[in-house]
């Protein structure tokens with residue numbers, strides 16, 4: 001829009017739709033007798049959550065759009081990082097909001113809990129949308145009462161969720177983007193071959209350090225050497241495409257082999273200027289996953305405090321169900337495991353000069 005164009009004046013109140021927003025709190029306890037003082041807090045906290053979920057979905061839609069292109073415009077990686085960082089700041093707020101809710105005591109909650117049945121967080125379509133857009137798959141979910149999770153949503157919301165399930169999630173789009181990473185294999189340099197050699201050297205050095213350490217007893221030395229042997233085997237196994245494929249088939253790993261190797265490479269060479277932003281992107285996604293898990297855990301702890309072992313208004317086992325989701329509903333778990341494959345900077349293979357130049361900001365006056 002042209003900034004010089006004439007446009008209608010608007011009042012703060014109507015711009016923000018405050019008539020609707022501020023008229024949307026209707027404590028049910030008041031409708032059935034004496035109003036429970038804390039029910040307003042309970043309603044407002046949930047409404048604020050839903051508003052923030054809306055903002056998170058807005059950011060996720062834009063992220064999916066940026067990564068849906070076959071070749072992601074490199075200029076967009078910086079935008080993607082800042083949008084994920086925004087989501088992360090929102091998640092921190094969402095976690096902190098539970099402190100406000102916990103100023104309500106379990107006894108105060110009981111003043112109006114009966115009026116809520118069978119309303120539950122289970123029916124938050126926006127929360128489900130967020131999970132699906134990030135990449136939580138049906139098969140990975142911990143199901144309760146053997147019913148699909150979207151059963152509790154309206155027919156229209158179910159259609160929307162099923163449609164989202166059939167589209168590529170952020171997890172899959174980031175995986176595709178990683179698989180397309182150039183530089184992993186180029187003339188005179190194969191990252192994976194060099195990395196395997198570097199790991200073998202590092203393990204050999206550690207072996208020698210154990211064998212020559214005079215402070216270790218023979219038993220301790222044997223135990224440490226055994227551990228080191230297992231460690232070396234672990235590295236070689238993880239870096240083997242056939243074993244990786246088996247781990248995917250067994251459900252222990254989700255990310256493809258090529259995407260994982262690209263992620264390791266981005267981590268170890270992140271000081272190269274061109275890899276800085278991809279590294280920050282992976283780091284921000286890992287933080288997002290961690291924050292979402294922290295929210296799940298914090299919510300479960302609060303539920304334990306409010307309800308003890310009572311079942312939820314949505315029909316689940318309550319705390320026990322929620323703790324299962326903490327363990328099973330992590331979406332980017334593989335990104336956390338990248339750390340297992342990292343080796344100290346001093347052991348990382350040297351890049352050939354030509355590749356180093358390609359990974360730098362190169363400016364020529366010619």
Ligand code: HEM
Pocket residue numbers: 045046049050101109120121122124127299302303306307311312313314315316317318319321322325
């Ligand atoms: C007194 C406060 C709260 C209690 C006692 C509570 C309790 C529960 C329980 C027991 C469940 C499991 C489902 C069920 O059987 O109902 C649940 C799920 C859920 N709650 Fe809460 N909740 C509270 C506050 C909140 C708030 C403030 C939010 C923010 C939106 C929220 C969002 C959710 C969501 C999204 C789920 C689904 C989780 C999943 O299936 O992974 N809850 N809640």
